[in-house]
Amino acid sequence: MKNFKKIAKENKTLTIGAILVLFLFSLMILSFIYLPHPPNTPSSANQLKPPSATFWLGTDHLGRDVFSRILLASRTAFLVGSASVVAGLLLGVPLGLAGGYFGGWFDALVLRLLDAMKAIPSLLLALMLISVFGTGMSVTILAIAVLAIPLYARMARNSAIQLKNLDYIQWTKMIGIPSSRILFVHLLPNLRSSLLVTASLGFANAVLTEAGLSYLGLGVQPPDPSWGKMLSEAQNNLFNAPWLAFASGLAITLLVLGFNLLGDGLRDLSDLHRKE
Incomplete structure (x- = not known):
């Protein structure tokens, strides 16, 4: 507990990031327990209602409660x-x-593959995958995962190059331990801190990419709600109902900011432990 308090006090970036992520994660959990109004049920009598005691974040152009849809869309973001x-x-x-x-030659081949993937703009690569496999949540997940391969592969490659010449790794090779065991039993555990940092930053990129694809109508499809899709729908009423864009835009910003700060804080913590 003392170490936790010390880290929270000294590493403000990590603390703020963790608070933001936990807050939005709590909203996602709340969506399974309580939704103030049916999130996908239109109501012509409640179109574009401003925030009030009944509708905390107002209603959209179809009369749907924005707060309920923000809660429900948090499931999509985290999933x-x-x-x-x-x-x-x-x-x-x-x-x-x-x-x-x-x-x-194998490393050279891997590098060429990663360079080729990075040479293609991420949005263009995602559009190529979507044009082949169609739209939907599963295709969106696949597209974002493929976009992230170079990020994770380069991190793992750099770590493997640094670790493979250590004495205990050389010793395991000399006594005939299979390469697969060396990779996943001896090398992989040493990547834990790097994996946490990279995964946190990758999560932020994934949320932002999903929001962008859904904004263009190429990501998650109705009836599944998405903050990006909500932002797209809000642009038609930006001046007469600004709360629509504010709610979804703020949700995206807070989650992306939270995971970016979390990743930066974990990196600072990892660097501090290495120095010690």
């Missing part, structure tokens, strides 16, 4: 963010570890 980060790690980390560990 897409979590699933795409996990998928990106599963695809990118083994590739990067193998490239850094084996070196030679």
Whole structure:
């Protein structure tokens, strides 16, 4: 407990990021327990109502409660963010570890592949995948995961290059331990702090990318709500109902900011432990 209080006091970036993420995660949990109004039920009598005691964040152009939809859309943000980060790690980390560990032509091939993926603008690559597989939540997760492969692969590769020449790794090779065991039992555990930092930043990128795709109508499709889609719908009533854009825009900003601060704070904490 003392260490926790010390970290919270000294690492303000980590503390603020954790508070923001926990706050929005709590809203996501709340969406399973309580929704003030049916989030997907239109009401012609309640169109574009301003914030009030009945509708805390007002209503949209179809009369749907914005607060209820913000809560429900938080599920989409956390689901897409979590699933795409996990998928990106599963695809990118083994590739990067193998490239850094084996070196030679295989590492050169991995680097060329990663360079080719980075050379294509992320939005264009996502549009290419969506044009092939269609729209929807699963395709959005796949597209974001593929976009994140270079990020995770390069992190794993750089770590593998630094670690593979350590004495205990060389010793495991000399006694004939299989390369797969060396990669996943001896090298991978040393990536824990780097994985946490990269995954936090990757989560922020995933949320922002999902919001952008949904804003363009290419991401999560109705009836599943998305903060990006809500922001797109709000632009038609930006001046007569500004609360619509404010609510969804603030939700995106807070979650992305929270995970970015969390990642930066974890990096600072990791660097401090290395120095000690």
